Amino acid sequence: MSEENRNLGDIFRRLIDNTGPISLAQFMGESNARYYADRDPFGLAGDFITAPEISQMFGELVGLWLADMWINAGRRQPVLYVELGPGRGTLAKDALRSARQYGLEPEVHLVETSVALRDIQEEAIPQAIWHDDLSTIPKGGPILLVANEFFDALPLRQLVRTDKGWRERMVGLERDKFVFVAGGQPMDTAVPAEWRDAPHGTLLETCPAASAILYEIAGRLADQGGAALIVDYGSEELNAGSTLQAVRAHRKVDPFAAPGKADLTAHVDFATLARIALAREIRHLGTVTQGKWLRALGIETRAQALTRRAPHYAEEIGRALDRLVSDDQMGALFKVMGLAAPNWPDGAGFEED
Numbered sequence: 001m002s003e004e005n006r007n008l009g010d011i012f013r014r015l016i017d018n019t020g021p022i023s024l025a026q027f028m029g030e031s032n033a034r035y036y037a038d039r040d041p042f043g044l045a046g047d048f049i050t051a052p053e054i055s056q057m058f059g060e061l062v063g064l065w066l067a068d069m070w071i072n073a074g075r076r077q078p079v080l081y082v083e084l085g086p087g088r089g090t091l092a093k094d095a096l097r098s099a100r101q102y103g104l105e106p107e108v109h110l111v112e113t114s115v116a117l118r119d120i121q122e123e124a125i126p127q128a129i130w131h132d133d134l135s136t137i138p139k140g141g142p143i144l145l146v147a148n149e150f151f152d153a154l155p156l157r158q159l160v161r162t163d164k165g166w167r168e169r170m171v172g173l174e175r176d177k178f179v180f181v182a183g184g185q186p187m188d189t190a191v192p193a194e195w196r197d198a199p200h201g202t203l204l205e206t207c208p209a210a211s212a213i214l215y216e217i218a219g220r221l222a223d224q225g226g227a228a229l230i231v232d233y234g235s236e237e238l239n240a241g242s243t244l245q246a247v248r249a250h251r252k253v254d255p256f257a258a259p260g261k262a263d264l265t266a267h268v269d270f271a272t273l274a275r276i277a278l279a280r281e282i283r284h285l286g287t288v289t290q291g292k293w294l295r296a297l298g299i300e301t302r303a304q305a306l307t308r309r310a311p312h313y314a315e316e317i318g319r320a321l322d323r324l325v326s327d328d329q330m331g332a333l334f335k336v337m338g339l340a341a342p343n344w345p346d347g348a349g350f351e352e353d
């Protein structure tokens with residue numbers, strides 16, 4: 001059997017047997033690469049549902065925001081729409097349709113590693129150009145970048161305070177079951193100074209891949225101009241504790257149960273991402289809850305307009321609105337972070353109360 005078709009759990013078991021515990025980042029990175037490679041995980045029949053799949057209103061308001069930024073920055077051409085992890089391409093399609101109404105018709109560049117999802121995206125946005133990562137995105141013209149539920153799927157590291165100091169939390173084996181074990185290497189230098197003396201057992205998460213990608217985005221915004229919207233679940237400050245979760249068929253499952261068959265995610269650390277943006281001297285417009293941002297962009301008015309046009313769908317539109325903005329749904333846990341090049345405008349939805 002080829003390596004791709006082998007059960008990923010067995011591959012990990014053999015690796016750990018031969019070389020010892022592996023990092024959680026390796027476990028999560030390879031699990032998610034396998035998970036997304038050959039499936040469409042979205043929607044009712046899939047494993048989870050994302051904001052753009054709940055309602056077209058989400059993508060339309062993203063498109064409106066981007067168009068507003070671009071117009072206020074002087075309508076520069078050429079201009080690039082760049083999306084990280086576009087899923088089914090629904091967000092891009094809705095955003096580009098609404099942006100076009102304001103005269104914004106950017107080149108479309110999609111960063112996607114999954115072959116199966118690229119095929120689906122191509123049906124939604126045939127004119128797009130695909131990339132494995134940001135490095136091949138053209139260097140001319142401002143970038144309007146969007147990432148929804150992309151950062152949460154990037155490989156995470158967990159650090160735990162033991163009686164010997166900070167150690168990485170590794171994945172080991174107890175007979176043939178995966179278990180967490182503390183690594184042998186001291187990790188104290190990877191921990192922010194204010195957390196170094198935290199009580200034994202304290203757990204902190206870091207996502208080096210997220211930091212690296214944000215660094216690259218910020219560099220592009222600084223060099224080329226433009227703005228970015230990063231939407232994900234997470235908090236505005238670093239908290240202790242594990243947020244790692246696995247979701248399959250709309251249920252939380254044990255992250256170790258079936259590697260490559262469930263979506264592994266963790267909260268996004270927006271505070272760290274904002275710090276990186278500022279360190280590269282681009283603007284952090286703000287990080288606000290999804291509910292607040294969508295309301296500020298006029299989602300309620302948009303819902304009323306849709307309902308007037310399709311009264312039969314009134315209930316469905318109302319339910320979608322509630323899911324996107326209510327505090328007990330996605331409204332409070334999900335955050336929207338706005339970034340912009342130094343001489344770009346403030347952007348709607350990030351004003352102080």
Ligand code: SAH
Nearest residue numbers: 036050085086087111112113114148149153
């Ligand atoms: N933005 C979409 C999909 C979110 S799921 C939506 O909101 O519906 C995560 C997406 O990121 C998928 O498209 C997945 O294939 C992609 N992805 C995950 N890790 C990636 C990586 N390292 N590089 C590029 N794309 C990645």
